[in-house]
Amino acid sequence: MNNQVLASPIQHTYWKQLNNNSQKSFDVxxxxxxxxxxxxxxxxKVCLQKLLYGVEILRTHYHLDELGALWQNISSEVAVNFIELNWQHLDEIQIAEQKNNITNELKSCGSSTPWHRVVLADMGDTCWLYLELSGINTDAFSLNYLLDLLLSAGNGNLKQSLERLHEDIIQYAELAPWLADFLLDDDLLDARAFWTKDKSIAGLQQPFSLQRYMHASTIESSTRQYSFASVELGDVFDHLDSYASQHQATVAEVICASLRLSLTKYSKEASLARVFDSRGDSTLAEAIGPLSRAVPLFPDVSDSFDIAVENERDCSALAIDYSECFAKEHAHENDGFTFIFDSIDRPSGSAATIEQVAYFPEAFKLQFMLITQGNATRLQLTYDSDFIDEQALNYFLTSCKSNLVDHIQGNKISPPPxxxxxxxxxxxxxxxxxxxSFERALNIPDAAVTQVGGDMASLSDINASANRLAHYLIGTGIGKGDAIALCLTRSIEFVIAMLAVMKTGAAYIPIDVELPVQRIxxxxxxxxxxAFICQGDFSIEGCQAIDYSALELGRYDITTPDITIGSDDLAYILFTSGSTGKAKGVSISHKALLNHMNWINQEFSFKPQDRFLQRTSASFDASIWEFWSPLLVGGTMVIAPSEINYEPSLFRRIVSEQHITRMQxxxxxxxxxxxxxFDGYEHNLQTIFCGGEALKMLTARRAQSVFNCEIVNLYGPSECCIDATFWRFNERLITDFVPIGYPVNNLSCRVVKENGTEAAKGESGELQIAGDSLFNGYYHQADLTDEAMHYCEASQINYYKTGDHVRVLADNNLMYLERLDDQVKLNGFRIEPDEITMLVLNAGLAEQAKCIFSASSHNLSLFIIEAKASATEIMQMLKSVLPEYMVPHQLIEVETFPYLSNGKLNKRALADWAMEHSSAGYVAPGTEIESKLVVMWQELLNISMSIGTTHDFFAIGGHSLLAMKVV
Incomplete structure (x- = not known):
């Protein structure tokens, strides 16, 4: 026979979370x-039987009626699940395994039947007692109370234990209506108003910079478990207890205040919810059942720990008064607080030491459980293993204890490593x-360079031509210390010229022949x-032109020139956008180039059988390894036409027909x-390298699915010779973007916070890089070089300041966040908007000017005040000196620039003005096709602005790659 009683609000909330978080094992x-x-x-066993008979909540299960109301069903009888074990013959490791097996036997008992299990194991001098209940029927206090009763009974105090189960015991069913009244009584409106909607929501979904960035197992896995860790506090308990007494606080309040300060390091606005129960009335002091709930508390976090404890104490007093009146908004009933604190108090000197508590008041991410038991006091942390991994968790716990010790002893907080x-x-x-390495590859059969739809040459033939060209160049006076430009299209001739210049001891400068002549x-x-090497009629003022096509190389020596090259001599100079109004020449040494090429060739096991796609413009550093890897490992370099970047069908055909194995x-x-x-196209891809932009997780996952090959995210400024860090994509990744990873061989990284100190795990700051791949400086621009570098006195190492804001992940990998300055990457091109600004000002074309990049419209806009020339003339000047991708999409004349209260330019306001300017002259779509195009453009450009028939796709953020999607 069953009695039915409406469930309490606490049980109802638990039920909803239990049934909406079925992948979490917290029903026991x-x-x-x-x-x-x-x-x-x-x-x-006798005590357990009496407990089950005398305490109704232990015989309770639940059901929902047709109206959605939750009912408690109190059974008249329930079976006793008691297990007795003998572990006297087992060693510590075997005992630990047995305990683990028992706790892992936890089955989802649901709530349709009451559930309990007790295990007693005799270990010789000690015993292990384990109690298991339906989670909806208990709380931390009840677990501890029931455990005490059983321990006392087993320790020769059965009579006393049974006496505590008197007939007048308050049954939980009697308390359920009382608990409901707190949420309905009109006299308690003010108390309920204490818990504002904002407080409830703020504690729910909180970011945590140490949280896991990959699933614990494969993404198909459906089981997500809570795990446990703990840190001993017994060694500091006396200090902790003394500090709490001096400040008229509880030990729990002191630890909470310290935890809040620790959490803010990894979660800026961390809200630590605390569990309070309804046992303040003496008649309820020993009430068994779920009388506890987590409530969001927001005490002010102060730099003074004494004040922080005082704030925690004051908030605790309010929470004790008002906790019964707390309820989440209906829309958030299924959501758990991210961080929760609960505690269990036990007498010092007890013969029993609590080992582990698993009680889940809701679907949290991290639960701190303070188990106070004198010198055996411990802080247990129960964590969602899909939120944070064990390594990060242990690091965090160690940090929490270190901070706590410093707090109570009045020390300055010791920074983590x-x-x-x-x-x-x-x-x-x-x-x-x-x-x-190139010379060693000459004897590898089939090593070659081939142009799609054009010529092919073996490495030995290319080497012979390079030697002849090198002797010709040396004959013209070119040698070590010189810089020779390569004004050639990507071709076999470019490869020959690149090798030839290097063989003379000079540095080569790859130049994009499509650039405006003035910029070149x-x-x-x-x-x-x-000098510069070109093909055909090409002239640069004040520089010797060498027409490759007119040379008669056959009459020059085929042997390798006898030139001694030093590791610090320059291998090449690469020009990138600069903020001073002109491009900067990044000078890279042979040591840097050799370090990078050795790393990438070895790390990814490049071999002679590999066929490398060469598709990147030679003027970008990403192209460097596309040229050199096949030359050094004796593979095949496949030089693709530039159209491959704009024609998906051509891309697929070349990758398939050319049997490409490695591409970037x-x-x-x-x-x-x-x-x-890729249906209909067979391919042999083994590795796809990505770089130049932030790589989205969904893009990487899609590519891995389509190509069934490894995806590698590369990161590195030109100043660090192509790549400084790398990360192999893992399908378990759960972040929006792919990490940039860990340093390549012989490079070191550090992250410097805004205050100049070095960041630790979970923190963010500017990425700085040092090591063998570092550039020699900006060519003939010593001042700019000095600005870009930082000498660390402590380590006596020179670091390059990347200007990139990154976060240190818990496993020491790095995640790119944003630029710290105005530099942008637009479709892989590195752009300094201030270079465009300075060009206008230096030319005297405006009184004031500012070029900005708008992330929302994904384009460049140039603002000017008091123009000295027409808009057409200004744009013509920019087109004559800038590559196409750097020419602003729109020029906007304004009377004044917007400024912030601190005197800085308000770039966000300028971006808004740019968007408004794009919307000027709006004409609504008039046909069905125009309306469909508007929707398509808005989705592709990820903007909500009103797009009309007069808008230019490219002026509002479109580019050639997105245009391909429209087609």
């Missing part, structure tokens, strides 16, 4: 303890340049280029190329 609550001595199994990551330290052997002229003047691609292009499957 457990507590275990080690008892110093012998326990009588029969007495414990700062992040310093160092790639594998390897030697390059006797090689000084990449040329030695400026770059070569800045580099003081002695910018994420935005990869996204376009994976829009359609």
């Amino acid at each position: 609550a457990t507590i275990s303890a080690v008892f110093d001595g012998t326990l009588q199994a029969q007495d414990i 700062s992040y310093k990551a160092m790639g594998k330290q390897v030697t390059t052997g006797n090689d000084v340049t990449v040329l030695k 002229n400026t770059m070569l003047q800045d580099a003081q280029a002695k 691609i910018v994420p935005s292009l990869l996204e376009v190329m994976t829009e359609d499957s």
Whole structure:
């Protein structure tokens, strides 16, 4: 026979969370303890039977009626699940395994039947007692109270234990209506108003910079478990207790105040919800059942720990008065607080020590359980293993204890170990340049360079031509210390010229022949280029032109020139956008180039059988390894036409027909190329390298699915010779973007916070890089070089300041966040908007100017005040000196610039003005096709602005890659 009673609000909330978080195993609550001595199994069994008979909540299960009301069903009888074990013959490791097996036997009992289990294990001098209940029928206090009754009974005090189960015991069913009244009584409106909606929501979904960025197991896994860890506080308990007494606070309040300060390091606005129960009335002091609930508390976090404890104490008093009146908004009933604190108090000197408590008041991410038991006091942390992993959790717990000790002893907080990551330290052997590796590859059969739809040449033939060209160049006076520009399209001839210049001891400067002549002229003047190699009629003022097509190389020596090259000599100079109004020449040494090439060739096991796609413009550093890897491992370099970047069908055909095994691609292009499957195209891809932009997780996952190959995210500024860090994509990744990973060989990284100190795990700051791949400086721009570097006195190491804001993940990998300055990456191109600004100002075309990049519209806008020339003339000047991707999409004349209260330019306001300007002259779509195009553009551009028929797709953020999607 069953009695039916409406469930309490606490039970109703638990039920909803239980049934909406079916992947979480928190429907069972457990507590275990080690008892110093012998326990009588029969007495414990008798006490357990009396408990089940006398306490109705232990015989309660639940059901929902047709109206959605939750009812408690109180059974008249329930079976006793008592297990007695003998572990006297087992060692510590075996006992630990047995305990683990028992706790892992937890089955989802649901709430349709009452559930309990008691295990008693005799370990010789000690005993282990384990209690398991339906989670909806208990709370931490009840678990501890029931455990005490059973321990007392087993320790020869059965009579006293039974006396505590008197007839007048308050049954939980009697309390349910009383608990409901707190949420309905009109006299308690003010108390309920204390818990504002904002407070409830703020504690729910909170970011945590140490949280897991990959699933604990494969993404198909449906089981998500809570795990446990703990830190001993017994060694500091006396200090802790003394500090609490001096400040008229409880030990729990002191620890809570300290935990809040620790959490703010990893969660800026961390809200630590605390569990309070309704046992303040003496008549309820020993009431068994779920009388506890987590409530959001927001005490002010102060730099003074004494004040922080005082604030915690004051908030606790309010929570004790008002906790019964707390209820989440209906829309958030299913959501759990991210961080929760609960506690169990036990007498010092007890013969029993609590080992573990598993009680889940709701679907939290981290639960702190303070188990106060004198010198055996412990802080247990129960955590969602899909939210944070064990390594990060242990790091966090250690940090929490360290901070607590510093707080109560009045010490300055000891900073955690700062992040310093160092790639594998390897030697390059006797090689000084990449040329030695190239020479060793000459004897590999089938090593070649091929142009799609054009010529093919073996490496030995290319080497012979390069030697002849090198001798010709040396004959013209070119040698070590010189800089020679390569104004050639990507071709076999470019490869020959690149090798030839290096063989002379000079540095080569790859130049994009599509750039405006004036920009090329400026770059070569800045580099003081002695000559440039071109094909056909091509002239640069003040620089010797060498027409490759007119040379008769057959009459020059075929042997390798006898030139000694040092590791610090320059291998190449690469020009990137600069904030001073002109491009900067990044000078890279042979040592840097050799270090990078050795790393990438070895890390990814490049081999002669590999076929490398060469598709990146030679003027970008990402192209460097596309040229050199096949030359050094004796593979095949496949030089693709530039159209491959804009024609998906051509891309698929070349990758398939050319049997490409390794290729590099910018994420935005990869996204376009994976829009359609590779059905009908066979491919041999083994690795796709991404770089130049932030790689979205969904893009990487889609690419891995389409190509069934490894996806690698590469990160590195040109100043660090192509790549500084890397991360192999893992399908378990759960973040929006792919991490940039860990340093390559012989490079070290550190992250510096805004205050100048080094960041630790979970913190963020500017990424700084040092090591063998570092550039020699900006060519003939010593002041700019000095600004870009930071010398660390402590380590005596020179670091390059990347200007990139990154976060240190718990496993020491890095996640890119944003730029700290105005530099942007637009479709893989590195742009300094201030270069465009300075061009206008230096030319005297405006009184004031500012070029900005708008993330929402994904384009450049140029604002000017008091123009000295027409808009057409200004744009013509910019087009004559800038590459197409750097020309602003719109020029906007304004009377004044918006400024913030601190005097800084309000760039967000300018971005809004740019968007408004784009919407000027709006004409609504008039046909069905125009309306469909508007929706398509809004989705592709990820903007909500009103798009009309007069809008230019490219002026509002579109680019060639997105245009391909429209087509």
